[in-house]
Amino acid sequence: MSRGTARPTTPHGAERVADSAVGAPSAAVSAAHLRLTTRGRVVLWLLAATVVALVTLLGSQASADGPVTAQEVQRHVVQPGETLWQIAESVATPSQDVRDVVVALVDLNELPDAGLMAGQVIVVPAR
Structure with a gap:
């Protein structure tokens, strides 16, 4: 082996992981999918609950027909x-x-x- 072609060895097979990430397009595709964490789900539920609460509160406001006349x-x-x-x-x-x-x-x-x-x-x- 010549000096320029030798690959440096790293502990725990890091060289193998680097080779497979470069040569495998499927790894990049799977990283593009969205995955929600537990915290993300909680945030989405809180957002949905806030929207429902606002629609309920603002949608139930009744408008007055006009001033009420005093009853004698x-x-x-x-x-x-x-x-x-x-x-x-x-x-x-x-x-x-x-x-x-x-x-x-x-x-x-x-x-x-x-x-x-x-x-x-x-x-x-x-x-």
């Missing part, structure tokens, strides 16, 4: 034996369902239920 109310003192149904019948217009007026009165007065006590003061729509 008056105070009503509940008499003994008087029910919310009777009060609703007295303030309901002919086109209103009394059941809807009862629900509106419960909401308007923030009552826990439709039960009333004598002497209790509630507000009702003005007649």
Whole structure:
């Protein structure tokens, strides 16, 4: 062997790895494929969750039709034996369902239920 043609020997067969990487195009092709790591998958899941959360929050915002007009109310003192149904019948217009007026009165007065006590003061729509 002449001096110029001798290959230097390296430990653990590094010479063989270098020869196969140069001569094998399949090694370069397999390195081009994308592989996700665990951290990459976590980042993608967090990104997807953020997009879903933003779409949910921004998509559910309701726009107002306009300013709400104030409703005129008056105070009503509940008499003994008087029910919310009777009060609703007295303030309901002919086109209103009394059941809807009862629900509106419960909401308007923030009552826990439709039960009333004598002497209790509630507000009702003005007649």
